[in-house]
Amino acid sequence: MAHGDVRSLPARRAANGKSKPANGRTAVRERNEAKILKAAEAVFARKGFSGASTAEIARKAKVPKPNLHYYFRTKRLLYAAVLDRILEIWLDALDEIRPEAEPADALARYVVRKLESSRILPEPSRLWAMELIGGARHVQPFLKGRLRQLVLQKSEVIRGWIEAGKIDDIDPAHLLFGLWALTQTYADFAAQISAVLGKDRLDDAVFAAATRTATQLVLRGVAVRSGR
Amino acid sequence: MAHGDVRSLPARRAANGKSKPANGRTAVRERNEAKILKAAEAVFARKGFSGASTAEIARKAKVPKPNLHYYFRTKRLLYAAVLDRILEIWLDALDEIRPEAEPADALARYVVRKLESSRILPEPSRLWAMELIGGARHVQPFLKGRLRQLVLQKSEVIRGWIEAGKIDDIDPAHLLFGLWALTQTYADFAAQISAVLGKDRLDDAVFAAATRTATQLVLRGVAVRSGR
């Protein structure tokens, strides 16, 4: 699932170690790929894979359509490249769940970081949600492999907290699902939340209230005994 | 947002009160519309509005494409008709939040009913999620109107519980957002959850654990003082 899978470029720079560290003269490529990926992320997040059109992505990225296909041979490869970038963002913050951490701190910080992510980078979250709702056909290996292993591992950490009497008994995996749901809803369903609140966008006050509420639900929900 | 808006049929049965109660000879129409709506729901839920094709819907409903357009003149009207049916399902269970209800019962029953809905009717939830992620262009009036009013009204109920000392202080609207997120995640992101759990579908055991976990988070989260 590394970059190598996803990009199949027409030609790579001569494989020697001569030129400047790691780039050299591919500045054009780097810049254009970034432009296209950013535009693709936005369009895929709004319309999903089948609903998005390469023409719209190209228009948004301000490149002619054949140029888009020069950098990403097919729509599917472009989609894979976008997903590939997003996986890391998605996993971010899970490292708060560590055995030696104090559960109250760890869970609170996890909620804060995830909500921050929903505020600053809502589009990756929406694209991920679209992919999952559509059946997760393109990310099945990731879900059954890396993510599953990570959830099993973090579940062990949480079970450790329970056995140490630091938090109440709870199903660790479902606690994680709950954490994801409580935090990502503010990215995925921002349109609903802002409309219901009578705002035209989710401002800082909304996210502050969201953080308070989610933190309260989680910390009291697992009945954290504060350390010492 | 009533049915009248959504269906613009070539002709309605003669407007008299003669024939059998409320249908008469439109049995064919009723049956075909139902077939098409069901197929449309599934396809729209998987691909979103722009990603779905009328051809695929027609194929799934086992009617020729022009027949689909005979009953629903445009793709957009078909989509509106599908959304229209879903709104009621979506609002269901909110009536548990009543002033005279005991908060513990009301919240627990709400969670149970919503999770039951995620288990039995995941597709409407997924279609709704798709629509919201895509920007909620087709349901903006519903969100800003009926749903907003309902949320304001239920928020008052919850505020009443707080002031009566029955539950801890919490932002009522965000509590509702949390309840939605915690329960609908099992419909919307079923693909992720089942893959992570190593199952090929979300069985009864999963939903039982989900119910326990979500209920615990909510009831302890708001620190319900049991009645009396």
Next chain:
DNA sequence: TAGGAAGTTGACCGATTGTTCAAGCTTGAA
């Protein structure tokens, strides 16, 4: 300064999109 790879792009491909047409079929009331 010559050569060649990298990058750009207008024009075009067959396939699929949503939608329409018109000719047929079915059915219930007169």
Next chain:
DNA sequence: TTCAAGCTTGAACAATCGGTCAACTTCCTA
């Protein structure tokens, strides 16, 4: 039995889809 309204459907519409082609420019290297 007639007849119109409701229903069905193969064929075709322009527009858009993902993707290709070949001619062009740009830019680095030798």
